[in-house]
Amino acid sequence: MTAVNRDRIKNLLLELVRIDSLSRRERACAMRLKREMEQLGGVCRFDNAAEKVKGEVGNLIAHFDGTVANVAPLLICAHMDTVSPGEGVKPVVEGDIIRTDGSTVLGGDDKSGCAIICETLHQLRERQIPHGPIDAVFTVCEEIGLLGAKNLDLNLVRAREGLVYDSDAPGYLFIRAPGAMALRFTVQGLEAHAGMAPERGLSAIKIASEAIAAMRLGRIDSETTANLGMIEGGRALNIIPNHVVVRGEARSRDKAKLERQVAHMIQCFEDAVARATVTLEGRQFSASLQYTARLEYEAMNLAEDTPIVRKVVEAARRAGRVVKPEAMGGGCDANVLNRRGLTVANLGTGMRDIHTVREWIDINDMISTTEVTIELIRLHAEG
Ligand SMILES: [Zn+2]
Numbered sequence: 001m002t003a004v005n006r007d008r009i010k011n012l013l014l015e016l017v018r019i020d021s022l023s024r025r026e027r028a029c030a031m032r033l034k035r036e037m038e039q040l041g042g043v044c045r046f047d048n049a050a051e052k053v054k055g056e057v058g059n060l061i062a063h064f065d066g067t068v069a070n071v072a073p074l075l076i077c078a079h080m081d082t083v084s085p086g087e088g089v090k091p092v093v094e095g096d097i098i099r100t101d102g103s104t105v106l107g108g109d110d111k112s113g114c115a116i117i118c119e120t121l122h123q124l125r126e127r128q129i130p131h132g133p134i135d136a137v138f139t140v141c142e143e144i145g146l147l148g149a150k151n152l153d154l155n156l157v158r159a160r161e162g163l164v165y166d167s168d169a170p171g172y173l174f175i176r177a178p179g180a181m182a183l184r185f186t187v188q189g190l191e192a193h194a195g196m197a198p199e200r201g202l203s204a205i206k207i208a209s210e211a212i213a214a215m216r217l218g219r220i221d222s223e224t225t226a227n228l229g230m231i232e233g234g235r236a237l238n239i240i241p242n243h244v245v246v247r248g249e250a251r252s253r254d255k256a257k258l259e260r261q262v263a264h265m266i267q268c269f270e271d272a273v274a275r276a277t278v279t280l281e282g283r284q285f286s287a288s289l290q291y292t293a294r295l296e297y298e299a300m301n302l303a304e305d306t307p308i309v310r311k312v313v314e315a316a317r318r319a320g321r322v323v324k325p326e327a328m329g330g331g332c333d334a335n336v337l338n339r340r341g342l343t344v345a346n347l348g349t350g351m352r353d354i355h356t357v358r359e360w361i362d363i364n365d366m367i368s369t370t371e372v373t374i375e376l377i378r379l380h381a382e383g
Pocket residue numbers: 079109110142166332
């Protein structure tokens with residue numbers, strides 16, 4: 001029963017990955033997808049997210065009429081932007097495996113999702129598969145904080161449930177994902193000559209080190225992680241450094257655990273800073289701390305008996321595939337859309353080693369995900 005057009009989905013993927021589309025520069029990719037949508041009978045609009053994210057183009061929303069009455073519209077969504085190094089992608093084709101030449105990412109994250117959506121719509125038309133209304137949404141700026149989804153004009157989207165295609169593992173439907181906080185700590189010490197007057201200084205690097213050494217990091221529990229990913233400070237070997245900036249993040253699928261972890265990280269810095277004082281000419285100097293903790297996105301948490309989740313599992317069975325609901329460690333547009341009142345799960349496309357120059361994908365995984373989607377749409381139209 002498989003009738004997915006292998007050459008067409010492969011060629012579209014190859015074409016899309018060759019179109020540069022770093023975050024905020026998705027215009028060329030959006031125009032290509034708009035053409036595809038219009039050829040398929042979709043009515044396309046762009047929302048005004050371009051102004052809000054200061055990008056070239058907004059989110060692309062394509063409406064397709066249903067062929068069956070009284071069916072709720074369904075969302076199928078992928079993001080157009082890719083990470084660096086992602087310009088001038090030269091895909092290397094080895095049969096059904098597509099790789100990069102090692103100088104850039106492939107951008108299968110998330111051009112694979114875009115191609116799956118296009119091929120699904122081709123199939124619906126060619127095979128005259130009965131379906132309800134479909135909203136195909138292609139977002140911008142997912143990779144820089146889910147900004148496209150955050151600014152998506154929901155007045156232009158009819159669907160209130162559906163799928164995002166934005167994770168690696170084919171055969172998995174991600175229904176739980178963590179919320180994330182971005183953290184930035186600035187420790188202010190006291191500058192002094194390291195050789196002549198070290199007792200007159202407060203080393204910001206040493207203070208930060210004490211804070212970090214006391215901190216729980218890495219995997220905190222089954223649904224919580226924390227990382228300090230960047231550190232910057234110091235001016236010269238012979239100067240006691242008075243300034244250091246440490247940046248990191250914490251993630252958890254549980255809001256209270258996320259807050260507890262963030263509070264712990266702040267406390268470690270506060271304790272280390274509080275211990276650092278020096279008295280000079282009868283005057284006491286203390287180190288100081290400034291920090292920011294910004295919520296990047298909130299957790300997503302769909303129950304396994306949510307209708308869309310049950311339908312995807314059943315659709316996979318009908319397609320002769322297996323799809324398992326699962327939890328993931330990363331955030332995506334689905335996190336935002338669920339918070340904005342939609343019910344959206346994240347179906348794997350087969351993209352592998354993403355955000356690296358070793359990124360690759362097997363066309364067979366994309367075909368599998370397309371087949372599951374076609375069955376989902378058919379099942380959904382049965383009511
Ligand atoms: Zn992605």
